[in-house]
Amino acid sequence: MKLDFTKYTNGLIPAIIQDNETKNIFMLGYMNQEALNKTLETKKVTFFSRSKNRLWTKGEESGNFLNLISIQNDCDEDTLLIKVNPVGPTCHTGTDTCWQEKNEQDYGFISKLETIIEDRKNNSNSEKSYVASLFEKGINKIAQKVGEEAVEVVIEAKDDNDNLFLNESADLLFHYLILLQAKGFKLDNVVKFLKERTK
Template identity: 45%
Template sequence: MTFDSNSLKFDENGLIPAIVQDEQSGNVLMLAYMNKEALQKTLETKETWFFSRSRQELWNKGATSGNKQTVKRLFFDCDQDTILVQVVPQGPACHTGETSCFYTTVFEDEPSIREVVYEVADEIRQRKDNPVEGSYTTYLFREGLDKVLKKVGEESTEVVIGAKNHDKEEVTNELADLVYHSLVMMEILDVTIEDVKTILRKRRPKKEVLRND
């Protein structure tokens, strides 16, 4: 199916809001505006282009700062008046140096669990690069791969036992232990979460994508 930008609902100034999202973490990075030319350049170059309302000109994100955004996917909403752009950021999205422009919290009922696996993986990496005496993760890295593999095997067995007992709480706790030790193993073997996600994505059926001809 062919995509026609004329089907989008640009405002009276010829602009449409574009939400930019980190395709890996899911974080909303920024909100900017595109006109038809900026949208076309974004599709052609696979980098984000926007229209500056204050300067009244096109701008390529990161052209000056180097913090470019590689476009992976682009969607429009059900009303066809907003664009969602999923990107791999090459640096902070915000001019303040923050990762996202939305860094000021107004309300938070409880911390988000969306990125917790990435947070644990990052902490594991930090322990590898900066060992801390008394840290269990540091201990595992010091003992080496064989010790970590032993723990992965033990936790896998505990998951199976919990499942056989139909014990949801036990299974949940043992799965958390298994994920943690697997992440340590992955760090040793230089396997990333994205590597695993890529394999899972390849095993999924592809969706139809609109072509911009």
């Protein structure tokens, strides 16, 4: 790994710390060559502390280590992206990140859709909201709807109309997300099961 430690003051380069699974950013620290070497050697992220003026392994006092997964340098060879598996919260204040954010998995639009479904479930009138009306009819109706959509996906999979297949697939996924919430779960609960199966 080629790095330019001379570009910044005191031979320190920024190190962005990212969760290997969720991709959330935990913190920004600084490393010199010695800190990088120790990180690679121990597999625990070590910085050069500007306040303590010495090497500092994250978690050396709290036990909240950042276990190293990978290190990448950027295109200018003066910044590091370090992917980690965290042990406990990262921030000294006790929060998951130094921006007071929870380190939760975000599935982008799917997570946004789950939030919309939850809002419709809790706050909408069943006469105005299709989602609210399904929840009002109960688990049997929701499960039945998922079954119907699954059959329609199978039917369209046998034909050559990709648009209809994707349309029915979207319907199936949407209703499956509703079923998960009717059972008190979200997509992340299913993903955790899938992850366990790959171990």
